[in-house]
Structure formats: structure tokens, C-alpha cells
Amino acid sequence: MEMNKQAFEVKFQPNSAKSQTVVYLVNEKMKLPKELQANPQVKGAIDQSKFDGKRKKFITIYLGTSRIVLAGAGEEKPNNAEKYTREIGADIQQYLNGIRAINASVVADDATLAANMAYGALLKSYTFMKYFTKKKDEEKPSLKILSFSVVNEKQAREKFAPLKAIADSIFLARNYVTEPPNVIYPESYANSIKAELSKLGIKVEILGEAEMKKLGMGSLLGVGQGSERESKMVIMQYNGSKNKKETPVAFVGKGVCFDTGGISIKPSDGMEDMKYDMGGSAAVVGLMHALASRKAKVNAVGVVGLVENMPDGNAQRPSDIVTSMSGQTIEVLNTDAEGRLVLADALWYCQDRFNPKFMIDLATLTGAVVIALGQHKAGLMSNDDQLADQLYNAGEQVGEHLWRLPLGEEYDRQIDSKIADVQNISNMKGAGTITAAQFLKRFVNDKKWAHLDIAGMAWATKDKPLVPTNVATGFGVQLLDRLVANHYED
Numbered sequence: 001m002e003m004n005k006q007a008f009e010v011k012f013q014p015n016s017a018k019s020q021t022v023v024y025l026v027n028e029k030m031k032l033p034k035e036l037q038a039n040p041q042v043k044g045a046i047d048q049s050k051f052d053g054k055r056k057k058f059i060t061i062y063l064g065t066s067r068i069v070l071a072g073a074g075e076e077k078p079n080n081a082e083k084y085t086r087e088i089g090a091d092i093q094q095y096l097n098g099i100r101a102i103n104a105s106v107v108a109d110d111a112t113l114a115a116n117m118a119y120g121a122l123l124k125s126y127t128f129m130k131y132f133t134k135k136k137d138e139e140k141p142s143l144k145i146l147s148f149s150v151v152n153e154k155q156a157r158e159k160f161a162p163l164k165a166i167a168d169s170i171f172l173a174r175n176y177v178t179e180p181p182n183v184i185y186p187e188s189y190a191n192s193i194k195a196e197l198s199k200l201g202i203k204v205e206i207l208g209e210a211e212m213k214k215l216g217m218g219s220l221l222g223v224g225q226g227s228e229r230e231s232k233m234v235i236m237q238y239n240g241s242k243n244k245k246e247t248p249v250a251f252v253g254k255g256v257c258f259d260t261g262g263i264s265i266k267p268s269d270g271m272e273d274m275k276y277d278m279g280g281s282a283a284v285v286g287l288m289h290a291l292a293s294r295k296a297k298v299n300a301v302g303v304v305g306l307v308e309n310m311p312d313g314n315a316q317r318p319s320d321i322v323t324s325m326s327g328q329t330i331e332v333l334n335t336d337a338e339g340r341l342v343l344a345d346a347l348w349y350c351q352d353r354f355n356p357k358f359m360i361d362l363a364t365l366t367g368a369v370v371i372a373l374g375q376h377k378a379g380l381m382s383n384d385d386q387l388a389d390q391l392y393n394a395g396e397q398v399g400e401h402l403w404r405l406p407l408g409e410e411y412d413r414q415i416d417s418k419i420a421d422v423q424n425i426s427n428m429k430g431a432g433t434i435t436a437a438q439f440l441k442r443f444v445n446d447k448k449w450a451h452l453d454i455a456g457m458a459w460a461t462k463d464k465p466l467v468p469t470n471v472a473t474g475f476g477v478q479l480l481d482r483l484v485a486n487h488y489e490d
Contacts, residue, residue, distance in 0.1 A: 001183065001192045004175045008093075008125035010118040010146050012153040012160070019105030019147055020067065023092055027073040028053045033107065039063070046070070055088070058095045069104075071095070082116055083399045087465040089117030090124035094468075096143045105147040108156075114148035115159035121146055122167045123466040128178045165293035166481055170474035172196065173286030177276045177458060177472035181258035184278070186224070186306035189257060190232040193285055193304075197236055200292035207233040217345040219324035223338045224307035226262060226315025233346065236288045236302035240295060242490050248299040249488050250356035251288075251480060252346050254339040254363035255281030255306035262309045262335030263317055276472060277339070279458030280362035281306065283476030290481045297490035303350045305342040309335070321420050325349060326443055329420040337424045339365050340436050344443040351447045357488070358387055358448040361440065362476050363455075368432030370456040377403040378475065379453035381437035387450050390487055391479070397486075399465060400479040402452065405434055412438045452476065 024033050030053050036042045042061055045051075051059040057072035071092050078084035089106075096104050108114035127141060150156045176184060176192075184192075194204040209230050212221055217233075224231035234255075237248075256277040260266060266274070281304035288302040316322075320332045322341070326348045330341065343361055350359055369379040378395075380402040382388040388404055395402040411434045417423035422442055426435040437451045457475040460467045467473045 001188060002130070004128050004130040004178070006125065006127065006171065007129075008122070008141065008143060008146070010122055010148065010160075012114060012118075012150055012156040013105070013147050014151070014153055015149055019103055021069060021096065021101045021104040022066070023069045023071050023096070023104060023106040025073040025088070025107070026051075026053045026070050027076050029076060036068075056091055060099055069095070069099075080397065083397065085113055085116040086120030086123075087399075089120030090466050092117070093121035093124045093143065093146060096146070097141045100142040102142055103145045104143065105149050108148045108150050111150055111152050111156040111159055114150045114156045115163060118146070118148055118160055119163040119167060120466055122164070123170065124468060126171060126174055126468060126471055128175070128471060162294040166290045166478055169286040169290035169293060170477045172289050173282040173474035173477050174472040176282040176285065177279050177474075179275075181275045181308075184275070185229045185257045185308060186232040186255070187230060189255065189278070189306055190234050193234050193236070197285070197288060197292070200289065201238075202288055202292050203237040205235040207235070212345070215349065216323065216325045216327070217349070218322040219330055219341045220305050220307065220345040222316045222320065222322040222332065223256070223262070223309055223341050226312045227308035227310040229257075229308045231305075231307040233349070234304050234306065236285070238288055238292050238300045240291065240297050241299045242297065244299070246299050248301045248354055248356050249484065250301040250303070250350050250354055250359045251284045252343060252350050252359055252361040253281035253284035253302070253304040254278065254343055254361070254365065255304045256339055256342065257306060257308050259309045259336070259338065260311055262311050262338060263315050264334045264336040265311055266336060273459070276458050277364050278306070279364045279454060279472070279475070282472075283362045283454070283474065283480070286474055286477035287480045290477055291484065296481075296484060298484055298488050300484070301350065301354050301356060303346050305346040307338075307342055309338045324443065325352075326445070328422060328442065331417040331420040331423040333423050334425045337436070339363050340424060340439045343440055347440060347443045347449075348445070351445050356447070358384070358450070359444060360391070360450045360452065360480065362452045364458050365453045366433045366436050366455055369453040372405075372433060373403055373456055375456045375461065377401040378457045379433050380404045380450060381407055381434065381453075382450035383407065383441060383444070384448045384450070387448055390483055391450055391452075394482040394486060395479050398478045398482050400457075400475055405437070407434065407438060407441065411435050412441075415439050
């Protein structure tokens with residue numbers, strides 16, 4: 001499969017002389033760079049525009065044949081300087097496209113500042129242009145190169161290298177989520193994962209339906225039985241720790257490449273969005289790509305279950321009972337509650353084969369989490385307080401926010417079946433996100449575990465600090481990369 005390509009590039013250089021547009025940062029204290037302080041044109045333009053140095057405030061000034069931009073840098077000492085600086089870089093990238101700049105330079109001086117701004121600008125630049133054949137140049141983003149002028153460009157490049165690896169991995173996840181379902185389906189997706197990750201030395205295995213049937217994965221296989229496309233499971237192993245036998249950390253993703261709802265079919269309005277019901281799996285693939293790309297010193301496993309949920313004559317019916325790999329029987333009362341059925345076997349397989357330090361699963365699992373948290377935070381549920389805290393803090397650091405929801409016996413009783421070990425939906429209204437997590441908890445076998453419901457976060461219908469409007473977000477890649485970097489590397 002040909003991958004979507006980007007037309008934007010960031011660079012580091014010792015000066016800004018070759019750029020048609022030069023950007024200077026000015027914070028709320030309004031102290032101008034030395035080279036601009038004595039310029040009456042600059043002072044006059046500021047007075048006329050009421051530019052005050054606050055975030056997202058800009059002013060463009062023409063000095064002869066050159067053009068300078070003053071970019072509002074806001075607070076002098078923000079609480080989270082790393083996140084704040086990245087968002088300023090994204091603001092600048094967006095503004096420069098708005099004024100149709102092609103080649104611009106940001107005067108940054110400090111290498112860390114430059115690297116973080118470059119990372120933010122790069123993330124904000126993402127486009128998916130692969131299928132356009134008639135789009136005119138003036139309809140495309142104008143900015144091709146954004147350079148950062150720094151005293152020590154070598155140091156800036158070194159600091160940027162791991163960030164570039166993460167950005168490329170986020171773009172990989174965004175590409176997978178954005179691809180149409182006639183291009184990304186279980187087999188093509190699995191083959192593409194193997195092709196992309198094997199380049200980095202990651203061991204990739206693909207299980208087909210025959211192999212999963214032998215393993216007893218009736219829960220996952222039941223979801224895909226109505227589709228002409230064969231279901232797959234992809235297992236990714238990266239060994240970056242000094243001790244190759246060190247117990248790995250593990251990540252599991254829901255990969256429903258298209259979700260009609262099955263026999264419990266969804267309304268047609270909005271069903272086209274269900275191509276991104278594999279966003280959890282894309283985050284896991286992106287994370288594994290990031291860890292290998294930046295040579296993280298950790299052993300990690302990724303497992304993704306890939307299916308299509310389609311309503312043909314062989315499709316799973318409401319009231320069917322399936323037997324999961326764990327041996328537990330599941331009464332399927334709603335075929336549109338399918339993601340948890342995929343994860344049930346993926347989680348069990350992961351803990352049974354690898355016995356990891358912990359498992360974190362990601363899934364666009366419930367509409368209920370969108371009602372509860374909107375498109376601002378993902379739902380976090382866990383059986384371990386330490387892991388939950390680590391995840392929450394990592395999310396705050398990188399701007400991928402989580403909110404913890406409870407688990408408990410009272411919720412667990414809501415998924416007790418009268419005819420099987422468990423049913424796939426609650427027998428009471430309310431708490432749909434929590435009861436879905438309670439269902440998953442039955443398949444982790446007391447392993448340390450966290451569940452991230454990212455249904456509201458996989459696609460940006462509105463502009464986000466580091467994500468353009470109407471594209472996949474790649475939510476979870478930098479969050480989990482930061483978790484690993486903070487706590488689990490050698």
C-alpha cells in the first residue's frame with residue numbers, strides 16, 4: 001500500500017538570511033528583539049495593531065522587500081513549558097499558512113526551544129492529500145519549509161531527532177485511521193503493519209482465522225464472521241532493553257476496520273465515520289513504531305485484533321453465545337458492542353503468551369464516553385492506581401488528557417448473563433463506558449491493566465492545539481511513548 005506523504009519540512013540553521021519571512025517571538029512583557037527595538041516602523045505597526053504578545057496574536061510587518069512576523073509567545077514562564085512551546089510552534093505554522101508563506105524562519109536561539117517548536121509545527125502541518133487529483137496549488141497548504149535559527153544547530157538537531165521519530169509515528173497512525181475501508185481492511189492493514197514495522201527491526205507475526213480458531217478465539221472470530229474479509233491478529237515484538245529477556249510492557253488495540261454494527265446495525269447517518277473504529281490499533285502500531293524509531297531502551301509487545309463488523313447472512317446474531325480464548329462464554333446481546341469482544345481474546349492472548357509487566361488497551365469503544373467527556377479527554381479505567389497515575393501524568397505532560405472513571409462490583413453485576421458467564425452489554429441503562437471496561441477486566445486475569453476509551457479523541461472535528469481540523473489525531477502515541485520514557489526504560 002502506498003503511504004500518504006507530507007509536503008512540509010522543518011530545518012535548523014545558524015541564521016534566517018535565506019528565508020522570505022522571518023518570525024520573532026514576543027511574550028506578554030513585549031520586549032522586542034534587539035534588532036527591532038530601534039525600528040520606528042515596527043513600533044508604529046505594533047501601536048496601530050494593538051499587538052500585546054499574547055498567545056495566538058500575530059502581526060505581519062513589511063520592511064522594504066522583506067517581511068517579518070511578530071508571534072505572540074504569551075507567558076514568560078508557563079507551567080508546562082514543553083507543551084506550551086510546542087503549541088506556539090503549531091500556532092506559527094498555522095499562521096504562516098494563513099498568510100501564504102512558502103519559506104519562513106523562526107528566530108529561536110535556544111536549541112530546546114527550537115526543537116519543541118519544530119515538533120509542534122510538524123504535528124500541526126499534517127495533511128492527507130493522497131486521493132486528490134484536481135486540487136489547485138492555491139487550495140493546498142503553502143508553507144513548504146520552516147527553518148529555526150539557532151546558535152547551536154547541531155544540538156537542536158540532536159534534541160529534535162527523537163521528536164521527529166514520534167511525529168513520524170503519529171503520522172503513521174493518522175494515515176491508517178484516515179484511509180478508506182476499501183483500502184484498509186484486516187488483511188491489507190496487517191500486511192502494511194508488517195511492511196512498515198519490520199523495517200525497524202520489530203518482529204511482526206500475523207495470525208489468520210485458522211490459527212485463531214485453534215487458539216479458541218471464538219469471541220474475536222464471531223465479530224468478523226459476517227464479513228468477506230478474513231479477520232487477523234497482529235503481534236509486534238520490540239526488544240530494546242539491554243536485557244533481552246526482561247519482561248515486556250504490553251499494548252493492545254481494537255482494530256475494527258469498519259463497523260456497521262452488524263445485525264444490530266447503526267443508523268446510516270454518520271456511519272462513514274466508522275472507518276476510524278480501528279483508532280486504538282493505529283495508536284498501538286504508531287507507538288511500536290515510535291519506540292523502535294527512537295531506539296527506546298525497553299522490551300515492548302503490541303497486539304491488535306483486526307476485523308470488519310458486517311451484516312450478511314453469516315453474521316453473528318443478537319443472543320448468540322460464543323466461547324472466548326479464556327474459556328469464558330459470552331452472550332452477545334448487541335452485535336454493535338463488538339470492540340470488547342475483539343479485545344477479550346486479544347487481552348487474554350497477550351497476558352497468556354507474554355506475561356507482561358502490565359497491559360494497556362486502547363479502543364474507540366463507547367459513545368457513552370463522548371457524552372461524558374466530549375472531545376477533550378479520553379476515559380481511563382484501571383485495576384492499578386500506580387499505573388493509572390502514571391498514565392494521567394504522562395497525558396498532562398504531552399497534552400493528551402485522560403480522566404479516570406471508577407470500576408466496581410456494582411458495575412460488574414450489570415454484565416452478569418442469565419445464560420452464560422457474561423453478556424456483552426449492561427442489563428441496566430447508564431454507565432456504558434464503565435460496564436464495557438468491567439467486561440474487559442474479566443479477561444485480564446488479574447494482570448496489571450488499564451483501559452483507555454478514546455472514542456471522542458480519535459478524530460478532530462474541531463481545531464486542536466497540535467492537530468488540524470477534520471483529520472485523525474493519532475491520540476495515544478505520544479502519551480504512551482511518554483509513559484514508557486518516564487518509567488519503563490533501562
